[in-house]
Amino acid sequence: MxxxxxxxxxxxxxxxxxxxxxxxxxxxxxxxxxxxxxxxxxxxxxxxxxxxxxxxxxxxxxxxxxxxxxxxxxxxxxxxxxxxxxxxxxxxxxxxxxxxxxxxxxxxxxxxxxxxxxxxxxxxxxxxxxxxxxxxxxxxxxxxxxxxxxxxxxxxxxxxxxNGYLCDIHCRRVDIGFDITAVHTRQGDYAPGELDQAMDGTADAIAQAYRDMAVGATLIFAVSVHQAEEIAKRIQGAVVVTGETKNRSAIIDAFTAGEIPCIVNCMVFTEGTDIPRVETVIVARPTQSESLYAQMVGRGLRLYPGKQRLELIDCVGITGKASLCTAPSLLGIDMDNVPKRKEKDIEGDLFELPEKIEVASDSPESWVKNIHLVDLWAQEMKYQTHDVNWFKMPDGSLVCSLANKQRMTIPCPDALGMVNLPNGSRCGMQEALDRAYLTLIRDHQNDRMLWDLQAVRKWGKSPATAKQLEIIKKRCKGFDIANLSKGDASQILNRLLNEPKKRRGA
CATH class of the missing domain: 3.40.50.300 (P-loop containing nucleotide triphosphate hydrolases)
Known part of the structure; x- marks a missing residue:
């Protein structure tokens, strides 16, 4: 070769x-x-x-x-x-x-x-x-x-x-109504039997998503043989491929020739099968595995004459605390901070999604939630943040808001935990956190109410003041100010008053 x-x-x-x-x-x-x-x-x-x-x-x-x-x-x-x-x-x-x-x-x-x-x-x-x-x-x-x-x-x-080796990707989201909040995790992914049960009854919605959104030759990933058969029943001309399918190569040939419009498969075409004709991939098999998700999408990334781009359709549902992979996962981008009400907006060209997610994440709900997310991250990774009020961006970088619209940023560490700092130096993540803290102590004592979490937390859980609520209500249209604590309100106001407006989606 x-x-x-x-x-x-x-x-x-x-x-x-x-x-x-x-x-x-x-x-x-x-x-x-x-x-x-x-x-x-x-x-x-x-x-x-x-x-x-x-x-x-x-x-x-x-x-x-x-x-x-x-x-x-x-x-x-x-x-x-x-x-x-x-x-x-x-x-x-x-x-x-x-x-x-x-x-x-x-x-x-x-x-x-x-x-x-x-x-x-x-x-x-x-x-x-x-x-x-x-x-x-x-x-x-x-x-x-x-x-x-x-x-x-x-x-x-x-x-x-x-560089012309893979095709462009256009991303869509459709909520087909399933709820996997209670589905357990086994070996890093959703337990298959529980997942199949949770997805029962979704075949109609998946078939409708195909009719409404799919373009050209379509490959659907189902969670089980049963679900694959139920989906195929609802799509004219669709063919099911499972591990037991004997004439797999003949089906692929007919699909490539345009004789079969849609293949519904269950864990067969996740890797190693070359079907360049695929123009649409529908992911109806929820997964926490970024590698499995990338392999499913990868079946549609090959170039093919007349093919303009891959249409990627994520069938999403209620996931609770589960880490459901969707299109941004292909770029290593988190959706953790995106408010539920804004998730539907994360569609379009794949490489435009990071900016959309950053804007959607820059909202009062996210600012309040972020302290908890950073605490969990630091505990899991065994990092000492020195109680700096870091905001964790969707790409994994950390941002600290300072007075006069200034920011301090630590880029996301690579796979080996190393950070390429803005000054050109390279160090481990913990060293980057240590350096940032020393700089804050030395140069930003006057900003301490902004970057010191202890200062933010001292407000406690007592109700926000009328003055705080008045400013937030005026500046954050549509945000529910009920039940805000003084600490939460302080966090929101810090961001409102000290972040450049173009960075905010509030």
């Missing part, structure tokens, strides 16, 4: 590294599997680790050597390339010599900090461990510096579209 220039560059970069553990990020559709399959093995063995069992078999087609499987009832037998399920291999380490593999590839490497991965990494002694991921890695979520020493290659979704 002839490699694309960036794939060859990635391989050359890997080859040039000294022994160690390194991270490479390549967006879905840019061919990370093809890339790691072509890394020279120099006559020695390679191990491929996958987080999801359905991905273990898929790299096989890119290799022309012996290929073994470690998954469930399948065992390898000394093959040149071994592809393994993380969960299975962790139980079978004693079957292998610690020096069995010169090269280990960790697919979906954003999971690599988990204890199961660490058990495997600690056991083997490869010359190189290379982590590949298709999703934007943010060190404010999971830090990977305990595994990888350096990010050596990055080609993200924006790069792929800009």
């Amino acid at each position: 002839e490699l694309r220039p960036y794939q060859a560059e990635c391989i050359e970069t890997i080859e040039a590294q000294p022994p160690g553990a390194f991270l490479a990020q390549m967006a879905t559709g840019l061919g990370k599997t093809v890339t790691f399959a072509n890394i020279p093995r120099h006559g020695e063995r390679m191990l491929i680790l996958s987080h999801r069992e359905e991905l273990v078999e898929q790299p096989r087609k890119y290799f022309n050597c012996s290929y073994g499987i470690e998954r469930a009832q399948q065992h390898s037998h000394g093959e040149e390339v071994v592809s393994a399920s993380i969960q299975t291999l962790a139980r079978r380490l004693s079957d292998f010599n610690p020096e069995a593999f010169r090269l280990i590839i960790c697919d979906e490497a954003h999971h690599a900090a988990a204890s199961t991965y660490r058990k495997i990494f600690d056991y083997f002694r490869p010359e190189k461990l290379i982590g590949f991921t298709a999703t934007p890695n943010r060190g404010d979520r999971v830090r990977l510096d305990t595994v990888f020493s350096k990010i050596i290659f990055q080609r993200d979704l924006r790069w792929g579209v800009k």
Whole structure:
């Protein structure tokens, strides 16, 4: 297979590294599997680790050597390339010599900090461990510096579209009415049986979304075989594809030829299937997994004659505290601070969504909620914020409002927890927080009522004053001022009076 220039560059970069553990990020559709399959093995063995069992078999087609499987009832037998399920291999380490593999590839490497991965990494002694991921890695979520020493290659979704390797993405949202507030999480995603039950009765709404929004050849991702069949019944000419479907290639050929308008599938086309004709992807399979979401969307990112862009339709519902992936997840952007009443506005060109989310997040509801979000984040990541009143932006950066419309900003840390500061220096996130605090203490004592959380909290939970409410009501049209505490009102007024107007969506 002839490699694309960036794939060859990635391989050359890997080859040039000294022994160690390194991270490479390549967006879905840019061919990370093809890339790691072509890394020279120099006559020695390679191990491929996958987080999801359905991905273990898929790299096989890119290799022309012996290929073994470690998954469930399948065992390898000394093959040149071994592809393994993380969960299975962790139980079978004693079957292998610690020096069995010169090269280990960790697919979906954003999971690599988990204890199961660490058990495997600690056991083997490869010359190189290379982590590949298709999703934007943010060190404010999971830090990977305990595994990888350096990010050596990055080609993200924006790069792929800009350079003509992937098509543009137009995003739509439709609430089909399901409620997964009570659905439990199993191994990092919604429990399948509970999810299927929660989605029962949504087939009519999904079919209507297809009729109202879909353009051209459409691929729908359903949560179960049952749901896929129910959806297909309601769409003329639709065909169901499941793991039991025998004539899969014939269906894809007919779909590509325009004879089948819509395929409804259940966890079949998440990765490795090339169907460039897809013009619309409807995600009706809620997930917390950014990698799974990216793989579903990735089925529609290929270029095809006459195809202008991918229409991406997210079927969303009530999620409570759950982290439902939607289009902004492709860019590593959070929706946590977007008020419910503004979520419907987060539509349009994918690369315009971050600005829309930032505007929607800059609202009184978000300002009040943000203190709690930052506290939780700092506890989870074990960071000391020194009680600075940081506002966490959708891209993971931190902003502190100061007097005279000034701001202090700490950019989002990368996957290794490192921050590129505005002055050109680079340091860990905790050091960036420490430096910022020292600067505030030294240069902004007069602004302490703005940036010191203790000063904000001293107002307590007593009701907001009439004067506070009067200003907020005047400046924040449509915002419900009932039940505001003095502390909440103080936080809102700090933002209103000290943030540039163009930054606010209040």
